[in-house]
Structures are given as structure tokens and as C-alpha cells.
Amino acid sequence: METDFVNWLLARIPADPRLEVPPGDDAAVLRPPAGRRTVVTVDMLMEGTDFILGPDCTPRAVGHKALAVNLSDLAAMAARPEAAVVAVSLPRRGGDAIGRGLLEGIEALASEYGVTLAGGDTNAWDGRLVISITAIGSVAPGAAWRRDGARPGDLLVATGAFGGSLLGRHLAVMPRCREALAIAARHRVHAALDVSDGLTLDVSRMMDASGTAAVLDAARIPIHPDAVRMSRRPDDGRTPLDHALADGEDFELVMAMPAEAAHAAVAGSRDMPHATPLSIIGEVTAGQGLFLRQPDGSQAPLAARGYLHDFDS
Ligand SMILES: [Mg+2]
Structure with missing residues (x-):
């Protein structure tokens, strides 16, 4: 049930000084690091296209990957990871266990990389698992790496x-x-x-x-x-x-x-x-x-x- 799941989730999110208003309100409020730019990226993974749940691909592994690919995009911009928000659409059948597994994978990687979970949205439907994570990073002004700056001789x-x-x-x-x-x-x-x-x-x-x-x-x-x-x-x-x-x-x-x-x-x-x-x-x-x-x-x-x-x- 969604309320149980959300309560379980909120209880697991550690306090973080970057969150002026933590998850549980209508929206979270972040304190941006002083003098830095905000870098935002989003990535969606869909069961059947990006993965198929099974013995070699647990919900925990999918949660890990869903955050990891976003952090990889932040790395590609030379941005420091700061926060993430998570949206999941769980299959009705077995959705609770899948949701918990996902969050375990996300949490483990988030704590390893210093990412605070700023919020999320949980839905259930008759389709397969869909997870979308938006990651937020920071970088000094003008210091983000871009893909359009390569020069002959590099x-x-x-x-x-x-x-x-x-x-x-x-x-x-x-x-x-x-x-x-x-x-x-x-x-x-x-x-x-x-x-x-x-x-x-x-x-x-x-x-x-x-x-x-x-x-x-x-x-x-x-x-x-x-x-x-x-x-x-x-x-x-x-x-x-x-x-x-x-x-x-x-x-x-x-x-x-x-x-x-x-x-x-x-x-x-x-x-x-x-x-x-x-x-x-x-x-x-x-x-x-x-x-x-x-x-x-x-x-x-x-x-x-x-x-x-x-x-x-
Ligand atoms: Mg990329």
C-alpha cells in the first residue's frame, strides 16, 4: 500500500543539511552550495526495454543502476552529486517488495556518493516497472565539462x-x-x-x-x-x-x-x-x-x- 511504502521510505532518509525542507512536504527545499551552478539530469529505465527483472537483475540492482546512470551524467559534466528525486511506477503484483528493493539499491549508492534523496513519487499500475530518477549536482561557474569544446590536437x-x-x-x-x-x-x-x-x-x-x-x-x-x-x-x-x-x-x-x-x-x-x-x-x-x-x-x-x-x- 502506498502510504506504508512512503512512510517506510521517509523514515529511512537521513537528515541532510542540504535539505532546508526535507521530503514529506509538498516539495523539498534545497540549499544550493554557495557560488555554484546547479546541474540537472534525468534518466528513465523501463522493464522490457532496459532490463528484465529476474535472478540476475533484482529490484536492488535496478535501483542502483537507475541512480548510477544519472551520476555518470553528472560525472561527465564534472559536477559534484548533491541530490536526487525518484519517480517509480510499480507493477501492482509484488510492487511493495520491488519498491523496497529499488530503494535499497538507490540508498546504498546515494550514501556512497554523498547524494541526499530529496523526494519522490510512487505509483502502481498494470504495466511493468518504470523508474525515473532526476539527479542534481553542482559545479563552479563556467567549470562544467561540455561535449562541444574538443579542438584539433587534443x-x-x-x-x-x-x-x-x-x-x-x-x-x-x-x-x-x-x-x-x-x-x-x-x-x-x-x-x-x-x-x-x-x-x-x-x-x-x-x-x-x-x-x-x-x-x-x-x-x-x-x-x-x-x-x-x-x-x-x-x-x-x-x-x-x-x-x-x-x-x-x-x-x-x-x-x-x-x-x-x-x-x-x-x-x-x-x-x-x-x-x-x-x-x-x-x-x-x-x-x-x-x-x-x-x-x-x-x-x-x-x-x-x-x-x-x-x-x-
Ligand atoms: Mg551522458
Whole structure:
């Protein structure tokens, strides 16, 4: 029943100095951090499209992912996570247990990343689970990373490794917030985004927004062990590199940085307050499009591939 669920939820939300009026009123009132800009992002996950509940995909895992993908977008803007509001539409059958599981996943990640839950809305219907989270972050004026600032001569720096996320990382997303804030505090970044739909597709979006082209180095793309495992499946027929370039849901960051800053960031990444490796995966050039460069120096056009939401016009 909704009232029980909401009361249970409210009782679990810890007090936070950022909330002048906490959840439970008609709306929450946030105290914005002094002198900072507010960054807002929203993401919706729908059962049947984005996940299917089952033994490998619990409500808790869905709650984690729903918040994590929003925090990944805040990381891509170099914004510090502050607050989140949650809207869920629960299936009538089993909705209470699903709702509690969702909130457990959201709460665990929220407390790990310093996010206060500022409110939410719970509905029940005859459809499948839908969850939408709006995350709010803050950034110093003019300091947000954008995707349209890459310049010829920049190097492309990536966090982590790519490919094969469907083997589990697409749910157990670890947003690169700490990495982004540490890099932003130390190094110049001209453009950035998080890889949600596919490395080539997302890099091509950055290049299109910036009016530039990119050359990716085949031998320098960090390939996740999951990409290797997937390519070994008998019916797969794809190389690990192909998985890394096109699978998506990696939720790693790609940043276009001046060459000196890129080298300094990679060299200094061992001393960063996180253990995520950084790699230089290519460079930004004049022109348009994507290219893949082989170790012998030859290069060929690279198709931008990844996940696109289909709908009819
Ligand atoms: Mg994004």
C-alpha cells in the first residue's frame, strides 16, 4: 500500500543539511552550495526495454543502476552529486517488495556518493516497472565539462575499459564521479562525455558537437575482459575490439584534453584518489568523422555504432 511504502521510505532518509525542507512536504527545499551552478539530469529505465527483472537483475540492482546512470551524467559534466528525486511506477503484483528493493539499491549508492534523496513519487499500475530518477549536482561557474569544446590536437583520454558490459557491468555501474572531480581539479579538459550508447557512437557525438574528427588507435583502446569473454562465445563472431568500440553501457568517461594535460593526467592517475586507470585512446583532428588507426600507421574510416532508441516518426 502506498502510504506504508512512503512512510517506510521517509523514515529511512537521513537528515541532510542540504535539505532546508526535507521530503514529506509538498516539495523539498534545497540549499544550493554557495557560488555554484546547479546541474540537472534525468534518466528513465523501463522493464522490457532496459532490463528484465529476474535472478540476475533484482529490484536492488535496478535501483542502483537507475541512480548510477544519472551520476555518470553528472560525472561527465564534472559536477559534484548533491541530490536526487525518484519517480517509480510499480507493477501492482509484488510492487511493495520491488519498491523496497529499488530503494535499497538507490540508498546504498546515494550514501556512497554523498547524494541526499530529496523526494519522490510512487505509483502502481498494470504495466511493468518504470523508474525515473532526476539527479542534481553542482559545479563552479563556467567549470562544467561540455561535449562541444574538443579542438584539433587534443588527445582523447578514457577511464577504465570497454566492451562486454552485458555480462553484468551494465547493471553494476560505478559512475566515475570521483575520477571526474579529481581530473577537473588538476587538469584542463576541453570536452567530455560518458559512454552510454557505444564508444564510437558517443565519441562521434562529441566530434559532431565540436566540429572536429577523431582518430582512435586500435592498439590503445582498453578492452575489458568481459569483451574477450563475449567474443569467445561460439555464436559471437566478433572481436574483443569490436565489442569495445560498439557495445555501450560502459559508463566510462571520454575526455578531449590538450596533449600536455592528457599525458600528465595519465601519468598522475596512479596517485589519484581512485584506482581507475586512464588511457589515451586517440586524438582529435580537423575535419569530420571517425577513423581507426592500426599500429602500422594505416587508418580507415570507422562507423559510429552503438545503441539508439527506435521509434516511428
Ligand atoms: Mg551522458
